[in-house]
Amino acid sequence: MSHIGSESNPLRVAIVGAGPAGFYTAEHLFKNRDLVIEIDMYDRLPTPFGLVRAGVAPDHQKIKSVTRVFTKTAENPRFRFFGNVEFGKHLKLADMQAHYHAIVFTTGAQTDRRLNIPGIDLKNSHAATEFVAWYNGHPDYRHLEFDLTQERVAVIGVGNVAVDVARILCRTPEELAQTDIADYALEALRHSRVKEVYMLGRRGPAQAAFTPPEVKELGELADADVYVPPEEAKLDPLSEASLADSADRGTMRKVEIVQSFAGRQPTGKSRRLVLRFLVSPVALIGDENGRVRAMRLVKNELYATEAGTLRPRPTDQYETLDVGLVFRSIGYRGVPLPDVPFNDQWGVILNEKGRVLDPETQQPIPGLYTAGWIKRGPSGVIGTNKPDALETVECLLADVKNGRLLTPANPDAGAILQLVQTRQPYYCTFADWQRLDEMEIRRGQEIGRPRLKFTSVEEMLKALGKM
Amino acid sequence: MKVSSILATKGTDIISIRPEQQIREAIQLLTRHNIGALVVVDENGRLAGIISERDIIRKAAETEALFSLPISAVMTRHVITGMPQDDLMSVANTMTERRFRHLPITDGERLVGMISIGDVLKAQRDKFRGEIDTLETQLMADDE
Ligand SMILES: Cc1cc2nc3c(=O)[nH]c(=O)nc-3n(C[C@H](O)[C@H](O)[C@H](O)COP(=O)(O)OP(=O)(O)OC[C@H]3O[C@@H](n4cnc5c(N)ncnc54)[C@H](O)[C@@H]3O)c2cc1C
Ligand SMILES: NC(=O)c1ccc[n+]([C@@H]2O[C@H](COP(=O)([O-])OP(=O)(O)OC[C@H]3O[C@@H](n4cnc5c(N)ncnc54)[C@H](OP(=O)(O)O)[C@@H]3O)[C@@H](O)[C@H]2O)c1
Numbered sequence: 001m002s003h004i005g006s007e008s009n010p011l012r013v014a015i016v017g018a019g020p021a022g023f024y025t026a027e028h029l030f031k032n033r034d035l036v037i038e039i040d041m042y043d044r045l046p047t048p049f050g051l052v053r054a055g056v057a058p059d060h061q062k063i064k065s066v067t068r069v070f071t072k073t074a075e076n077p078r079f080r081f082f083g084n085v086e087f088g089k090h091l092k093l094a095d096m097q098a099h100y101h102a103i104v105f106t107t108g109a110q111t112d113r114r115l116n117i118p119g120i121d122l123k124n125s126h127a128a129t130e131f132v133a134w135y136n137g138h139p140d141y142r143h144l145e146f147d148l149t150q151e152r153v154a155v156i157g158v159g160n161v162a163v164d165v166a167r168i169l170c171r172t173p174e175e176l177a178q179t180d181i182a183d184y185a186l187e188a189l190r191h192s193r194v195k196e197v198y199m200l201g202r203r204g205p206a207q208a209a210f211t212p213p214e215v216k217e218l219g220e221l222a223d224a225d226v227y228v229p230p231e232e233a234k235l236d237p238l239s240e241a242s243l244a245d246s247a248d249r250g251t252m253r254k255v256e257i258v259q260s261f262a263g264r265q266p267t268g269k270s271r272r273l274v275l276r277f278l279v280s281p282v283a284l285i286g287d288e289n290g291r292v293r294a295m296r297l298v299k300n301e302l303y304a305t306e307a308g309t310l311r312p313r314p315t316d317q318y319e320t321l322d323v324g325l326v327f328r329s330i331g332y333r334g335v336p337l338p339d340v341p342f343n344d345q346w347g348v349i350l351n352e353k354g355r356v357l358d359p360e361t362q363q364p365i366p367g368l369y370t371a372g373w374i375k376r377g378p379s380g381v382i383g384t385n386k387p388d389a390l391e392t393v394e395c396l397l398a399d400v401k402n403g404r405l406l407t408p409a410n411p412d413a414g415a416i417l418q419l420v421q422t423r424q425p426y427y428c429t430f431a432d433w434q435r436l437d438e439m440e441i442r443r444g445q446e447i448g449r450p451r452l453k454f455t456s457v458e459e460m461l462k463a464l465g466k467m
Numbered sequence: 468m469k470v471s472s473i474l475a476t477k478g479t480d481i482i483s484i485r486p487e488q489q490i491r492e493a494i495q496l497l498t499r500h501n502i503g504a505l506v507v508v509d510e511n512g513r514l515a516g517i518i519s520e521r522d523i524i525r526k527a528a529e530t531e532a533l534f535s536l537p538i539s540a541v542m543t544r545h546v547i548t549g550m551p552q553d554d555l556m557s558v559a560n561t562m563t564e565r566r567f568r569h570l571p572i573t574d575g576e577r578l579v580g581m582i583s584i585g586d587v588l589k590a591q592r593d594k595f596r597g598e599i600d601t602l603e604t605q606l607m608a609d610d611e
Contacts, residue, residue, distance in 0.1 A: 066601070068608035207554070246560050307470075307549035307570060308561035345579065346475040346551075353476055362480040377475045379468055383604055384597025 004101060005035030005400060010078070012411050013396075014096050016087045016337075017106035018043035019050020020382045021372020023070035024389035025104050030076055032397060038078045038413060040100075044086035045139065046428040046460045047436065048074070050108055052382065054138040057164040058179035059171060061450055066382055074430045080413075082420055083428035084457065088338035090424040097367065099416040101405040102396055104369040105340060105349055105356070106389075109332035109378040113347075115156065119284030120328070123291040124150065128157070128165045128329035135168060135189075137182030137455035147291075148192040150324030154295055156281055158201035159209035162329035163218065166197050170224035170271050180444065180451035194271065197224075198321065201277045202300055202312045204232075205258040206239040208277070212253040219261060224271035226261045232277040233262035238302050238310055278302070279319075280312060284326060295321045332378035340368070349374050354392030355399075367406030369396055432464050439463055470558060470572055471551040473590050474580040481580055483508045486515050486539035490526070493518055493538060504569040506581055507542045514571055514578050516542035548573045549582070555594075559587045 005011040013029060015022045018041050026039050047053055049067050056063055074081060085091060087107070096103050112127035119125070124147050133141035153169060155162045168176075173190040181189075201208050205228075208215070219226050235243065235255065243251055261275065279297045287293040297319050300312035334349070336342035341350040341359045349370040350357045356368035371392040372385045380388075399405055410416075420427050428436075436454060443452035454460045461467040483506045484493055493505055497520060504519035518538055526541045527533045549558055549570045562570065568584045 063601075063605065065608040066604045068611040069604050072611060242557065242560075245564075246556065248556065251556075305550060305553055306547050307553045308557040309550075309553040310557070311552070343475070343479060345479070346471055348475045350478065351476055352478045357478050359479075362478050375476060377472045379472055380594070380597050381601045383600030383602070384593065386600040386604070387593045387596045 004405065005037065007036055009411070010036040010038045011102070011400060012100045012408070012413070013037060013039050014100040014103045015039060015041040015106060016103065017050065017108060017372070017374070018048035018081065018083070019106060019108050019372060019385075020052060020066070020070070021108070021375070021385040021389055022050070022104070022106035023073055024386045025106060025371050025393060026079060027073045028390050028393040029396075030073065030078070035397075035400065036078075039076075040080045040082060040413075040416065041074075042082045042085045042087060042091070044084070044089075046083040046433065046457055048081060048083065048430070048433055054133055054136045057168060058136060058181035059167070059175065061179065063382070079430075081428075081430035081433065083433060085420060085424050085427050091420070093339040095419060097406055098409045099411060099419070100367070100408055101411065102367045102369060102399075104371060104392065104396070105337060105374055106370065106372045107334075107337060107374045109334045109347070109373040111333050111335055112328070113331040113333045115281075115328045115330055117281055117283055119286060119292070122284050122286045123147075123289070124324060125284055125292050125326040125328070128155065128161055128327045129332060131165055131327055132161065135181050135185040137185070137453040139455060139457050142182065142184065142455045146188065147325055148188055148194060151193055151195040152198070152323045153194055153196070153325040153327070154198045154200060154281075154321060154323040155327045155329055156200050157209075157329035157331075158199055158275070158277075159329060159331070160211060160214050162199055162327075163210050163214045165327050165329055166199050166273055167218060167221065169194050169197050170221050170273050172223045175222055177449060180449060180453055182453055182455050184455070194325075197271070197273045198323065199273070199275050200279055200281065200297070201275070202280045203302060203310065204236060204239050204277050205255050206235055206243055206251050207302075207310055208254060208258070210254070212250060212257060215254060216257050218273060218275075219257070219264075221269075221273070223269045224273050225264065225266045225269045226273045226275070227264060227266070228258055228262040228275045228277075230262040233259045236302055238304055242304075242308070242310060278312065280314065282314075282318070285320070292324060292326050293322070295323050295326065297321055332373065334374045334378070341365070346377055348377055351375055353395055354388075355395050364404070366399075366404055426461055426466055428460070428464070428466075435464060436460055468555045468590065468594055469551065470549055470553045470555060470582060473555070473582050473586045474551065474572060477580060481506060481578060483578075484518065484538055485509070486537065486542065488538050489534065490523060490536050490538065490541060491534040494523065494534075503583060504581070506571045506578060507538055508578065512578065513576065514546060514548065514573065515539075516544045517546045517569060517571060518542040519569060546571060550574065551579060555587060555590055558582075559584075559591060562587060
């Protein structure tokens with residue numbers, strides 16, 4: 001047979017997960033001019049784009065335009081999308097190994113990091129990941145309920161996700177109605193009685209994980225005043241010295257913004273957003289019905305590690321914060337895929353530069369690769385997945401040259417299509433998605449919103465006439 | 468971003484050597500794996516020191532008998548270590564300021580990996596690159 005990557009024997013690649021990492025992987029592969037490459041991309045949802053659809057905040061519509069670039073990749077004639085097909089359920093590793101030369105896992109981080117404190121499993125204590133997926137209309141989370149009758153809410157963590165959650169809680173129904181937030185979430189938030197939202201950082205403003213534009217936006221909300229206790233906005237001597245040392249402009253800007261909030265007087269807006277620093281929750285306290293009623297906080301101080309990082313250390317000062325609803329936003333975490341080696345310590349697929357490793361030998365397993373959050377952990381913006389995917393694609397292409405890929409029994413585009421059809425008759429193509437997309441936008445326009453999302457798989461399949 | 472995100476794409480194998488092994492073996496390991504330093508661990512798997520190309524070269528300038536010396540005679544014993552939760556930015560500052568190129572990472576007592584200044588700089592570059600790539604993807608989208 002002719003060599004792999006020729007017209008008669010194209011290099012067949014499966015990409016599992018249609019988020020940014022999956023699309024950047026496809027884009028890099030298609031840029032290769034020496035090989036004929038065919039790509040099948042799978043996602044467990046009928047809709048593509050991963051967290052761009054189900055994570056990025058609905059009031060940040062502009063950034064969602066990146067999907068146009070991903071769509072361009074999807075329109076390549078050698079690209080196929082199989083939505084509503086889950087790896088491990090509809091197709092197993094062995095199925096894919098029989099049909100592809102290479103498989104790239106880009107499944108993202110599907111769950112949240114645990115916070116082990118007493119009371120964390122009380123009613124009204126949730127992972128931010130769930131709230132985010134709920135307001136964005138992710139089909140797996142649409143049935144959740146959040147008790148928005150509570151007036152006081154705490155968000156644990158000061159990363160950009162915590163900022164998103166706090167901001168959505170503080171937006172007015174009018175502001176939210178301009179977005180593509182899920183219709184049930186818009187309705188629930190319309191009746192929200194939330195008055196005070198606390199964001200809790202365990203270190204100081206200089207170490208906060210949020211970025212300057214995101215925190216700045218908190219000062220510009222239509223009907224919420226932002227506030228920081230002045231003593232917590234002030235830098236401690238260690239942070240001050242470290243900032244002077246590094247002269248990092250991003251950090252300086254962040255600190256400046258936080259400090260500008262500290263001086264603010266309330267302007268009579270209906271809601272208040274309070275950023276707290278140097279505090280760690282040590283327990284959630286429940287009422288007689290097992291619902292959160294308060295949170296016990298310890299005041300922290302900072303110390304420098306050997307490598308120079310400023311870390312929090314509890315003091316002997318405690319306080320109690322009355323809150324009836326808690327979101328922990330301390331990071332996402334990857335979940336293992338069936339038959340794919342996992343590195344439990346970091347919550348990623350066991351890999352070196354994107355080549356999946358055999359846990360016994362620590363040698364690459366031929367034909368298996370990974371990119372994105374499931375490769376390097378849950379950090380970075382959309383574009384961070386581009387250099388990350390490039391590293392993986394370079395490994396893959398080097399392996400093509402060295403003949404270190406899989407030798408599938410049946411590398412035929414028709415054969416795998418048949419298998420998908422038998423395993424998941426309700427699979428969705430990219431053309432199906434484009435029809436859904438059009439319908440969502442049209443439904444939105446009718447009520448003056450950018451888009452009205454379908455939020456259940458059944459609803460999507462019905463709209464497509466598949467059910 | 469934290470040190471753990473560098474370790475996440477490095478497998479779990481830590482290339483190490485024992486204090487009683489010879490320099491010759493260290494050189495073989497360094498070349499085979501194309502790296503600049505090895506962690507030295509005792510029989511209990513605990514960190515005993517670090518040995519770098521530079522340590523070896525420096526010793527080579529002193530003695531002809533280099534190859535058969537035990538690692539323990541050449542290694543640096545006072546090792547600065549990092550933790551998976553260390554912030555990359557502060558690690559980068561500390562490594563450049565104090566001029567060391569390799570940082571063993573421990574989680575409590577357990578050695579969990581080693582990072583080099585090259586890894587740290589690459590991670591920082593990719594972080595900036597990622598921010599630029601986000602903007603670039605948005606710009607390309609506007610052209611569509
Ligand atoms: C709440 C939130 C808001 C964010 N906001 C921004 C922002 O405003 N700007 C920005 O630049 N970045 C933002 N980010 C970061 C950005 O979303 C991520 O960097 C990026 O989405 C990670 O890409 P990924 O492809 O690795 O994972 P994901 O985007 O999570 O994609 C993974 C895909 O894999 C699919 N999948 C999972 N398991 C399977 C399986 N077994 N079989 C088949 N498919 C599967 C999932 O359905 C999903 O579609 C945000 C992140 C979060 C969490
Ligand atoms: N608009 C945007 O561009 C946007 C929006 C959303 C998300 N994103 C990106 O998506 C990625 C993920 O965001 P993220 O917010 O989930 O993660 P993140 O940036 O890693 O932030 C996690 C936060 O949780 C804190 N934390 C961790 N463990 C804790 C504990 N035990 N107790 C108290 N606090 C704890 C961290 O504090 P320490 O630093 O002290 O550990 C940090 O403040 C980030 O790269 C982010 O920039 C971007």
